[in-house]
Amino acid sequence: MQKEKLRLIRKQKGYTQQQVADFIATDVSNYSRKESGDVRIIPDEWEKIARFLEVPIEEIYEEEEAKIIVNYDHPVFNDSSSGSGSFHQFNNLPGSIIESLQGYIALLKEENERLKEELKNSQAPSRLKK
DSSP: OOOHHHHHHHHHTTOOHHHHHHHTTSOHHHHHHHHHTSSOOOHHHHHHHHHHHTSOHHHHOOOOOOOOEEETTSTTTOSOSSOOOOEEEGGGOOHHHHHHHHHHHHHHHHHHHHHHHHHHHHHSOOOOOO
16 A cells, blocks of 8 residues: 555655655665555654654554465475565465464464473472482
């Protein structure tokens, strides 16, 4: 989601993307992606940009579109370490992948509980045999 209010005010004030990028300590290509909505603008950056543009944050702030990204080339999904770096949103995930992830989470929870119990037992005071 493009940050139209931010872009409009920046241009009205006569600033370039490079000038804003320098002020928030990022490179211009990253700032450009932030302004176009491809990269999230964090709260601290919103404050810095508003200060730079000398406007209240409410004049430039626009809600971020919620995006959940899954990297299918991550080892959790795929044993291949080379990967093509493809990313997808959850709403495009097949149900079978979601079910697999839910099963994996359940296994991790079980393992976590087992390890907690093991740790608890190892820390219990040992009884001395007579």
